[in-house]
Amino acid sequence: MNTAKSIHTFPSPWSFFKDLISSSSSTTITATASFLQSITAISTHLATNRLLPEISQLHHHILNLTPSSISQSSLIILIRTTAKFDLLDSALSQFRSLRSQFQSNPPKVQLYNNLIEAALRSDQPEAVEFLYEDMIVSGVTPDTYTFNLMIGSLCESGQLEDARKMFDGMTMKSVMPNKFSFGILVRGYCRAGMCLEGLEVLNRMKTVYGCKPNRVVYNTLVSEFCRQGKFEEAEKLVDRMREDGLSPNVVTFNSRISVLCKAGNVSEAFKIFMDMKGKSSEGLPRPNGITYDVMLDGFCMGGMPVEADNLVGFMKKTGNFTKLQSHNIWLSGMVRCGKMFEAQVLLNEMVRSGLKPSIYSYNILIDGLCKESMLSDARSMVNLMTSGGIVPDTVTYSTLIHGYCSKGKVIEANHILHEMVSYDCVPNIFTCNILLQSLWKEGRSFEAERLLQKMNEKGYGFDMVTCNTVIHGLCRNGELDKAIEIIKEMWILGSKALGLVDNSIGAYNSKRCVPDLITYSILIDALCKAGRFDEAKQKFLEMMSKNIHPDLVIYDTFISGFVKHGKLASAFKVHRDMADKGCSSSTRTYNVLIRGLGKRGKINEIHDLMTEMRENKVYPDALSHSILVESLCETGKFSEAASIVEKMIQDGKRPSLSAFQSLIKALCKVSDLKAAYEIFEISLTCYGHKEILYSLIFNEMCSCGKTREAKSLLMIALERKITIQRFNYKKLIKDICKEEENVLEADKLINTMMNKGYVFDPAVFIPVIDNLKQKGYTQEAHKLTDNMIQMGSTYKEVNIEGANEMAAKLSFLNRKVAVRSHSTENASPPSDWSSILQRDDGSGIAMRLLKKVKKGWGQGSTPRFKTEINDFNDF
CATH class of the missing domain: 1.25.40 (Serine Threonine Protein Phosphatase 5, Tetratricopeptide repeat)
Incomplete structure (x- = not known):
């Protein structure tokens, strides 16, 4: 045959x-x-x-x-x-x-073991239960391998108590555990963070069962003790290994170093690493390639670039910096520290040395470039990949799409999606979720719904990220009722509930997606912002009934919402409930409450609350004190506010910008301009030369009639190229013009503003032109009038407030035409608008300017681009 x-x-x-x-x-x-x-x-x-x-x-x-x-x-x-x-x-x-x-x-135990093992791989616990029960009913005695499978399964599912019962029950079945049985149970305890229980199993292994532990059991326990920061216990275990005749090997030490680095204790890991390098005479294993890589990764993850750089130098000298994995770790470390140029240099060095970068190498760099907003460089890196024969994968394109979407460049992201598909690179659910989130964020709900439909047609099973993204988008767009309905249906239909967004969605590819903590956080936040607190409370209770426990974020959401809507008593009730439920308040929680008290002028209560913070070991930060400063200023307690600002600076805490603003305003209000200017100078040392600070003190000086001081501030701002949008420069120039000897000074100031490239309201020119003409400065008036016309053609942000202001803006034409039409300086300008419009030399100018005023001083000529229809590709 x-x-x-x-x-x-x-x-x-x-x-x-x-x-x-x-x-x-x-x-x-x-x-x-x-x-x-x-x-x-x-x-x-x-x-x-x-x-x-x-x-x-x-x-x-x-x-x-x-x-x-x-x-x-x-x-x-x-x-x-x-x-x-x-x-x-x-x-x-x-x-x-x-x-x-x-x-x-009946079949032999080996067949049962084969089936149980397959059921465990397929994650079908009901099949495991059926097989084990059938085994017992058939009179087939489980062997050690059977028990090891069952114990391992229970440990993986977190049922450690049941696993321990089964382990202890082995002897009742006349089955002795072997070293694998102990190893499985110890690993289960360690994965659950129960290292003491794991240690107890190790002790029984020797004393009760007379079974000698192996290195795997010891290494598992050593790693867990290190992870929990119990270094003395870990050292004792290493000593016990030696007593049992088991010399700690390089795996033992690598495990300790790795766990310490992941726990953030890089310095302790480095001590072990140095011991391995220098104490071979004491029987310690020498570092291998994995040791160096783990230590390098620890330095990179711990934000220690200098130490990482030194280690790389040593690795190069000793020939341990030759593997692609080592280069990728260092590449990732450079990207993490924002050293994008150095990372690109390293990538080029890899190519020159014959060590071909993998797609993972390129993806590390592309991700870093996108996070640094260097999107064009990231695109160039993709071109470099393809020229090197490496085809971009789904991660590459998804990273690029995420980079563009995070900057609100949805159209560019869509172009990348088209390119991705053209190269037969299939988007995954992560890619689609990125685009979906960005479209909702941009308010492009129609396109978001189209993408949902396309995802469903192409077989993408919606996951919880998709569901939460849609719910967040609906809440953002004010469609709260629809979001509530979807969450309600999710408990029954899973992701198919998204069909409520569009009838064509959810016909298939449904997953068992039920609302989670994030889902309820999104909805409760939206309801609180909308002032729908009764519904928010109902959702809170519903969440609790579904065994979803609230976290600090949800409590803070309620507190913020109540404070925002003036329900201070309700906010404090939630604060007390938090404490009763064992949820500790954060500094942010207290700051929201402090701000609420500040709005009510309750200074004593703020002090009491800050005392409570300290008692609960939640210490007030710079924002806490800044809110207090603002509240003191609003209640007229300027001296106390200034003292707090001074104390904050002495303690190295930077007051908020709004705290400085409040104090400067308050001091100016009581005409203590000297103190206000001192605070202004202090604020500059904290925040630099910001327009908001200069404009604040400038406007206050103007309102107090301190014209000369205000002008000096404006000149400083002009020299520093500070924008003057918030400056009340109109009032300053009018005030200067009122002083007869300062007309030319006003003219000079306007020309200075223009020469430095500033664009400002053309109405500023009118009082200066009037005064120049009245004082006989005809040539200067002519020149300033021409400048005014030029400024009018470029000014973009004029604010026309009624017909009176429009008439004032147009009246200068009356004067301009008069100046140019009459040969004598003393000729009186026409007093009537209609006479200007009837003249050939004035009507053209008047009509053109009138059209510009109607269009918003040049805005009418700005092209309006048609929004590109985001036609998402057939995947």
Whole structure:
């Protein structure tokens, strides 16, 4: 019989079985062995290619074989094979046939173990339970391997108490645990952070069972003690290893270093590393390549670039900096520290040295460039990848799309999506969620709904990120009722509930996505912002009833909402409830409450609350004191506010910008301009030369009639190229013009502003032109009028407040025409608008300017680009 030929032709199995059965002699041992070998080969072929209908046919024919011993043996082979290839449903169906047809001859424990192992791989705990119960009912005694499988499964699912009971019950079944049994249970305890329980198992391993621990058990415990910061206990375990004749190997030390680095204790890890380097005489293992990589990663993750750089230098000298993994760790470290130029240099060095960067290397750099907003450089890096023969993957394009979306450049992100698809790189759910989030953020709900529909059509199963993104988008757009309805339906339909956004969504690819803490946080935040507190409370109670426990964010959301809507008593009630529920308030929580008290002028209560903060070991920060400063200023307690600002600066805390603003305003209000100017100078040392500070003190000086001081401030601002949008320069120039000897000074100031490239309201020119003409400065008036026309053509942000201001803006034309039309300086300008419009030399100018005023001083000529329709590609 040609078995190989039969395998190749098996998709039509009838002739094979006819030949196989007719040519087999069941009474001959050699023939039986050959037959079972054929069954093994054909089963493997079918299972490998997952030919389920043919497997079902084979199952049927095996049941009809005679004698029964061959049928049973063949069926056991088929069960083992299908279980091995994770075709669990088929394997269980075949197993039930075996149990039904051969009840008097139950299968051996090894078959049960094969099936239990397959069920665990397939994450089907109900199948494990069925198999174990059937095993007990059949009188088949579990062996050590069975118990190890069951204990491992219980540990993986976090059922450590049940795992321990099963472990302790092994001896009752006359089964002795082996070293793997102990290792599995110790690892389960350590993964759950229960290292003391794991240590107790280690102790019993020696004292009760007389089983000698191996390095794996010790290394597992040492790692967990290090992770929890219990370094003395870890050192004692290392000593116990030596007492048991087990020298700590490089794996032991690498494990300790790795865990310490991940826990942020890089300095302690470095001590161990240095011991390994320098104490070989004491029996310590020498560092290997993994040791260096783990230590380098620790420095990079811990934000220690100098130490990482020194280590890389040493690794190069000792020949330990040759692997791609080492370069990728260092590349990631540079990116983490924002050293994008150095990272690109390293990548080029890798290419020159013949160490070809992987796609992971490029993705590290592209991610860093995107986070640094160097999007064009990131795009260039993609071109460099392709020129080097590396095809960008889904991570590459998703990173780029995320970079552009984070900057609000949705159209550019969409172009990248099209490029991604054109290169046959299929977007994943992460890619789509990025675009979806950005579209909702931009308020482009129609396009977001189209993308949802496209995702569904292309088979992308919506996950919790998708659901929460949609709910957040609806809340952002004010569609709270629809968001509430979706959350309600999610408990029943899962992600299919997104069909409420669009009827075409949710027809298939539904996942069991139920609302989580983030879902409720989004909704409660939106309800509180909208002042719908009763509904927010209902959702809070609903969340609790679903066994979703609130966190600090949700409590803070309620407190912020109540404070914002003036419900201070309710905010403090939530604050008390937090304490009752064992949820500690943060500095942010207290700051929201302090601001609420400040708005009510309750200074004493603020002091009491800050005392409570300290008692609860939540210390007031710069914002806490800044809010207090603002409140003191509003209640007229300027001296106390100034003292707090001074104390904050002495303590190295920077007061907020609003605190400085409040104090400067308050001091100016009581005409203590000297003190206000001193605070202004202090604020400059904290925040630099910001327009908001200069404009504040400038405007206050103007309102107090301190014209000369205000002008000096404006000149300083002009020299520093500070924007003057918030400056009340109109009042300053009017005040200067009122002083007869300062008309030319006002003219000079305007010209200075223009020469430095500032664009400002053309109405500023009018009082200066009037005064120049009245004082006989005709040439200066002419020049300033021309400048005014020029300024009018470029001014973008004029604010026309009624017909009076429009008339004032147009009246200068009356004067301009008069100046140019009359040869004598003393000629009186026409007093009537209509006379200007009827003159050939004035009407053109008047009409053009009138059109500009109507359009908003040049805004009418600004092109308006049609919004690009974001036609998302068919994936």
